[in-house]
Amino acid sequence: MVRVAGITLLALIVAAFPGSAGVPAAAPAQSASFDCAKAGHPLEKTICASPKLRALDAEVAAAYRERLALIFDKQAFRGQQRDWQQILRTRCASKCDAAAVEADYVQQRDSLRAPLPENYEASYKTADVATLTINHVDARRFDFTLIRDREGETLCKLPGSDGEAGAVATLASPANASWSAGACRIDFTLKRDAGGHVVAITTAASSGCKRYCKGAFGLTDNFTPANNWVAGNQ
Template sequence: MIDVIPLLIAALFGAPAPQQQPSFSCARATHPLEKTICGNEELALLDSIVAEAYREKLAIVFDKVAFRTQQRNWQQILRTHCAKTCRAADVERDYTQQRVFLEGFKEEDWSASYKTADVAYLHIAHEGPLQFSFTIKRDLEGDKPESLCALAGAEQIATFSDKAPLAQARWVGGGACTVDFGFDRDKTGHVTRIAVTSSAGCKRYCSNKRYSIDDSYTPDNIWAAGNQ
């Protein structure tokens, strides 16, 4: 957000209004894309908005590796498009598309293989920094796919534990079904694995009680960079 106080002071005393700064240093700008952004206050503001949206979502996303890759790929595509000529209108379009993606981002996919043909899917939607909704399905793949388990209600919101911040989360459902999530993270906060364990009451979500939703889930996200 632009600070209005310096603008008011500038209006009263005739001093030039401070120029909107992007998320990087314009003093070090060398690429045509950077120079175009630094020479346009609207683009400079849009750059700072996109950078802030990226930081906010990176703080809550589990699969940080794929999320960072999407942002890097998007930036590289922009720089390639602007390698020789760089039109402000094109940059604004590309930044606006990335802003829409980042501000609307909330969903992740994870998968696990229990047996050779049994594949489980964990879909997560972030509801804030400490809560997420989820669905879990286990299917028997092959010529005739078969649904083995499906925990896909609309109100399944897990909450992180106060005792183990960002390491454990739990959902307590009806019918004595409790689902616990354990998060393995690397030193950057990226989640490398989500271990799902459920109580006996969750067996009712499986057509054959030999199966369960319990498994070790790993990232299955490929967020494509826009403007390709």
């Protein structure tokens, strides 16, 4: 081995090129979703002191951003995340238990990655109520169920039976989506506020959709959000 002033040439190569000569370079530490140099709250300090918690914090933040990009009722969804964060901070007002924080983070991460149905409702002065339930497939598609009932009696239901394939609508734009099967077509108009939050959904059903309903009842309606998502750590 060649020596330079008492240092082996291999040592010089490794110093210049970490990970070379069969010596693996150290993996970069996982960063939290916030600047640990500015951590002041006991919760932030607890997270920054643990590589596992820093990684979980980053995972939760990424899962939240991905879900927020898909969700229509962004206002209620942001509220659920704020509630979850506030509960954590309150529990850690003076001292944090790292194991408890980890359990909360794992629960929230898994909750954000799981399906989250959105509920919209159209109510009337009469006893019948229509509900629209949405599950996002991806950024362009969502499956939905439309039901109108009256005191336990089903007046309309799309899909029509438990054995029927689900109805998947496609977004043509942020404001318009549609679904069709045979003679039935449902057009969705999404009214959004300046922040992209859907404040109302209008459904327009073609005459061919009558087969999903009884009598004169129909699936054309105006729906507003009816989501009250609860923080998972409550």
